[in-house]
Amino acid sequence: MTWEIILMFVVLLTTILLFVFEVFPIDKIAFFIIISLILLGLVTPEEGISGFSNSATIAVLALMILAIAMEENGVIHWLTSGMGKVKSLPLAVMAPIFMFVSACISAFISTTAVVIVFIKIVNQLSEKFNVPQSKLLLPISFAGILGGSCTLMGTSTNLIVNSVSSNLGAERLGFFEFTWLGLTFLGISMVYLTICLKWLPREKQKNLNENYHIEEYFTHVKINAESALVGKKIKDGFLYNNPDVSLLKLIRKNRVHNAPGKYITLKAGDELVLVCDLENLSRINQSENLDICDKDKVDVYYQTAVTSTDEDQDQVHAETEEFELNNRVFVELLMLPGAILLGKTLGELRYFMLQDATPIAIKKRKTLTHFKERMIRNSTDKLLLKAGDRLLVEVSKEKMLAFESMENVVMLQEFDEVEQPSKFKKYFSLAVLVAVVGMAASGLFSIMVSALTGVGVLLLTKNLDLEKVYKKVNWQIFFLLAGMIPLGVAMHNTGADMWISEQLLGLLSGQSKYVIIGVLFFITMFMSGGISNNATAIIMTPIAMAVAQGMDLDYTPFILTVLFASNFSFFTPVGYQTNTLIYSVGNYKFKHFFIIGGILSLILWLTATFLLTNML
Incomplete structure (x- = not known):
């Protein structure tokens, strides 16, 4: 083992620990990675910043902008508008319908954006019709993840795996090349999750008080x-x-x-x-x-x-505003990654937030270091607001809608009164999305070019506001990808990927192909439960390809192993962004993910191992 490989492992281990224990925000960790790799000489300065110009990074950014347009112009809401009509159906019928719709939309639009809309819908159904949201949110989140795994543009992970593997010499994956696998996993999961509904909590819907x-x-x-x-x-x-x-x-x-x-x-x-x-x-x-x-x-x-x-x-001084005439209300805000309020204590929020809005309490989401959900009411508490936390705010109704302009902040109240976009914007935006999918699926253009073209059309026709884009784009994901891609380059430069693959081959020598694919899938899936699925994909793709090369086998099954395994982190609430969001909102406990999600992960692991090995 060379010094370069040792240094590479030090950086890699440090990165994993920072992700697992959330020492810094993920975008800050990404910057540290770039700086460390350059200063240690593991990559050239040009390679260190190559992630910012990588086609996958730009494609993910363009797709995030498209998702924002679909949400702003009412496309996602329109596609899910019929969900309220199923309120009278039995839960065993309602849940699969929700899962199917979530998966279908997530195959072409950001899973996070889709699940956020469903959180609002389920919250309203729970409030008005006593539909148990804890019975629906976890299946919806899992189905959204599975749906995103069905197409090349479904998740940023798929694009990253495709980009990294093609840069290392593999053929690019087709848009629908692995859809049959994704649909198989989705079908099995829907049946399993429907059976598991009885073990999900059925807590009475509580009002904010x-x-x-x-x-x-x-x-x-x-x-x-x-x-x-x-x-x-x-x-x-x-x-x-x-x-x-x-x-x-x-x-x-x-x-x-x-x-x-x-x-x-x-x-x-x-x-x-x-x-x-x-x-x-x-x-x-x-x-x-x-x-x-x-x-x-x-x-x-x-x-x-x-x-x-x-x-x-x-x-009263002349500058004093008139007293508020309207009733004041409580608003519950859900913090998404990249929210402008993140990193502040309750006391700091009272200075920072808009005038006449009073932060009352923070409900912390559970993490690996804080297993119990905490309620913070003391403003001197040093704990900071993080992604997945909920913030209770007291504000006048007139100024409530000002929260809509806050970056990556979602109002969970049913009186979330957003101005409805025109029908033209809705239908035109949907037509643009269909055109983007068509261009990418037909091979006329790459996903990056197709998505950028769609964004350009929306901007040209004034169906997309860049001011809202700047505020709503999840820049943390963008910088995470830009910072993690050089890590994959460094692993290849130093030979760390080949060294790991040699150790795996030595360990698995004489074993069947089922065992090799199964071990690779399990390791990748286990890693994605503790760190970002994108980070896992970037680390594991070069290793998987090196193993395939060492066995003189086709790259594709190994690439798909990493692609699916990186997404299938159902056994923890922190492995995938949507699971983090529903964890707090749905009042779940860690055991619901560990047991129900863990069994699902094992079922998909065995199924994927069988199907992927038979592709060799």
Whole structure:
């Protein structure tokens, strides 16, 4: 083993550990990979940045933009609009319908975008018709992953495997070349998941108050005559610019003022509704001379939206905005990778977010280092908001729609009122998508050229807004691909892929082809459960090809082994992005993925091993 191979393994092991323990965001890890490979001399500077110009990276970016257009112009919603009509069907019939539709759309549109739409649909069905969302979201996510595995443009993983393998000398895969395999896996999985519905949790749908215990966040206090706050403007007291306390309402003479301005002068007898934890409440009560009111009154005041002109309006500064006239509501936000709010604590969010929106609590998703779902209400908590977490925000209805402009943030509320696009935009966008698929499938153009052409047509006809594209594109995936591709180049440059393949061949010497394909599939599938499926594909594709070369066998079955195995990480909630999203929303436990998803992975492993080996 040479020093170059040892250095390569050090970088590779470090990369895997960073991914598994989520030490840094994936895009930051990708940059570290590029820098490390260049400085260690494992790749040239040109090879180090080659991922940014790689055809697969550009194709993935173009397909993400197309997915955004399909969502913005109502295509995905239109394709799933009939889902509400199945609400009266038995669950054993409803679930396969949802799975089939999810898989069909995911074969041509980003699986993540499709599952996000289904999360909203299922959330509404659960709220209105008591349809158990925990019985549907996991099958929908799994079916979306399987559907994306049916075509070359279904997932970024497929494009990456095709790009890496072709760069190493293999023939490019056809658009529908492996569709029959994907459909076989999908059919088996739909039957299995339908049988497993009885073991999925059937929790009663909780409203936001029950889910977050909203009433525990609010404190109702009264200002005593001896309090230092008397005669002070809000901006001059502890209520202003305090990350640990948020003032939601000012109650004066039985009149409720929502989001009072900072120039309002406080009086003795004023009652305040605060967002505050017990520790800070105790401190404030002692230092500010406040009385804690009957907690039952908080709900009464909070649910009342009475606003009127106050006799103190002459004291209000000219810059003070008028009091909010509309009811205020709670909004639950789901954080996607690349969201602008990621990396901030609850206290920091209260400074960062739009005016008149108060972050109340964070519900952390479970990770390998945090197995239990945590509720964070203390703004001094050092835990950061991450992808898959949910954020509860209190905001006026008028300003609720401003969340639509936030990058990679999804409103999970049923009152998500998005302006409906015109029928022309919807049908034209769908026609463009069909044309892109047709050009790529026929071989007229590559997927990259076809997708870029589709984006160009949408831009030319003003059916795509670049401002929204900049905000909604998952740039983390783009930079992850750009950073990981040089890692595959470095493995080939140093001979690390050949060294690993030689060890595998030595270990599997004399074994049947079934064992060799089975071991390769299992190793790849196991890796994808802990790190990104794209990262797994980039690492394992050169190794699989080296094994095929060492055995003097056809590359294709080995390439498809990596392609499918990288996607089939059903046994953990962190292996695939959609599983991460539904983990928290569906109130699943780790065991649901480990047992139900694990058995599915084993079934597909055995099936794929048999089918792929017979292709040799």
